[in-house]
Amino acid sequence: MSFKDLQLNKPLLRAVAEAGYDNPTLVQEQTIPLVLEGKDVIASAQTGTGKTAAFALPILQLLFDKQDAPKKGKKIKALIVSPTRELAIQIEDNFKTYSKHTNLRTTVIFGGASIEPQIDVLKKGVDILIATPGRLLDLHKQDLINLDYVKTLVLDEADLMLDMGFIDDVKKIERLCPQEKQILLFSATMPYKVEQLANTILKTPERVEVTPTSSAAKNVSQVLYYVSKLNKIELCLHLLRNTIKGNILIFRRTKFGVDKLEQTLIKNGYKVESFHGDKPQSLRQEALNKFKNGYVNILIATDVAARGIDINELDAVINFDMPNVPETYVHRIGRTGRAGNFGNSYSFCSADEKAYVKTIQQLINIQIPIEEEHPYPLDPKAKPIIHKSKKTGSKHKKGRKSEASKKKKKRWY
CATH class of the missing domain: 3.40.50.300 (P-loop containing nucleotide triphosphate hydrolases)
Structure with a gap:
């Protein structure tokens, strides 16, 4: 299958070809048509499977007809929530690569960096916003972000987001977006917490499963x-x-x-x-x-x-x-x-x-080969090291002042 078979338009196909990609990966093949049909999707795919393009390309395609700004400026129509700054920056790079022959504007916001330049870009208006949860809610609270026009919400690396304690933030962000929207949830693993989240916020989602999580890399x-x-x-x-x-x-x-x-x-x-x-x-x-x-x-x-x-x-x-x-x-x-x-x-x-x-x-499902020929072998009888505190309680009796503190006190009389 080639990218042309996925019904993508010429500006996107040109950008994909310039980035050096000929054929879609498995997750792209399965996800892109579902997103273009407007369906909610849960995709279980690990890093390195090309999943960013699996949501970036169809989102750009869906927004292509709405790329020229109305008089009141551009509104955020797609929101991608990512758990870490590095991932957010990487997703923005991908969007910029694929959207270079369009007028769609993308920006990224995250904590740990100066807030002013991020505010300036937002004020100019963007179509696609990539954000980490904390900074997104912070700017929303300051009335600098309007999520009323979001058509597609992407939750990337959902399992990591929940591991990092962002579950309440994610639910809050979902509620700040319009009720009628498309949600795409990507997760490398599918623990119970992720399934639970998906069941509460997605509407009859389609499932895409690529690379069962248990398959260790073959190479x-x-x-x-x-x-x-x-x-x-x-x-x-x-x-x-x-x-x-x-x-x-x-x-x-x-x-x-x-x-x-x-x-x-x-x-x-x-x-x-x-x-x-x-x-x-x-x-x-x-x-x-x-x-x-x-x-x-x-x-x-x-x-x-x-x-x-x-x-x-x-x-x-x-x-x-x-x-x-x-x-x-x-x-x-x-x-x-x-x-x-x-x-x-x-x-x-x-x-x-x-x-x-x-x-x-x-x-x-395999036995990892053990290398025994090395200078620091573990004694087979070795017990786990348990670190114990040497402290056995305070040397001072409760309620008594130490000698030193008595000496330091100057009498007022």
């Missing part, structure tokens, strides 16, 4: 290292010196863990950038650009920060900490081995993470 060789928590850094350095080469994405569970590993690798002479939710937007974007442009070859990230970012040419993924949600493992290793290339994934498992490996293997 990725997976290997598992059992190692004690204390030796993970040593193992990581050993593999970077001897085994793992090229562009590498390392996952850690916490922001603190990301920072700690970054400092260690820099001390050891590696070119590294890090990426997590506490970093200001400008630094996150800078880290990503440095990695994409080859100034650094190692990027360390948390799952939420790295979700949905397009990084091509990735040679390896290291799971420094095993994820406690098995689907997350599939997402992580699916970052490499894309577009016909081969990739490698290396996972470090300590004694307290063994249960995670079990649930991951049940999900992907």
Whole structure:
């Protein structure tokens, strides 16, 4: 099937061809006709399946006849809600690529960046708005955004949106839009919470399912290292010196863990950038650009920060900490081995993470090969490390002042 078969108009087909795409992906083939028919859609598709174009192209087509601004200026007719700033920026890039031969105007708004330039663009009027939930509600509260004319609402990465605690915001945004509208919900996984949300806000939706979430990337060789928590850094350095080469994405569970590993690798002479939710937007974007442009070859990230970012040419993924949600493992290793290339994934498992490996293997239905030949093997009898606080209560009796505080007090008499 070609894009022409999807009934797209010439300006869009031209933009798609210029972007270097010949044939639609599976999710585009199935979703575009449904959106053009005006149906509500729930699509289960992972990053890297081309899902942004699956909603961007039909939305641009539907708005094509309404692209010239009326006297009162352009109104927001399509709203795309995205959980993270990076995803929102990426979606805007896609819309701009596909709409370059039209007069449709797109903009993106997100928190963590100056609000003034975003307000200026909104005042000029836009057709398509891409937004993160917090900033969208903030600007709506200030009466700077009018959602009364929205025809299509897209909820992208719905599972991540709910994981990040945005469920109430999403419901609120949906209520601020007109009752008669088309809703498109995209989610990499379909947990119960996402199904519940879909049932409450979508009207007899069509379902599109591409890539069952349990299928681990076929072009990725997976290997598992059992190692004690204390030796993970040593193992990581050993593999970077001897085994793992090229562009590498390392996952850690916490922001603190990301920072700690970054400092260690820099001390050891590696070119590294890090990426997590506490970093200001400008630094996150800078880290990503440095990695994409080859100034650094190692990027360390948390799952939420790295979700949905397009990084091509990735040679390896290291799971420094095993994820406690098995689907997350599939997402992580699916970052490499894309577009016909081969990739490698290396996972470090300590004694307290063994249960995670079990649930991951049940999900992907294969046994991950174990590499036993390495300098830091885990003692088979090793018990999980439980950190206990050394404090045994206050050394001062309740109600008594310490000697020091008595001395400091100046008498008033």
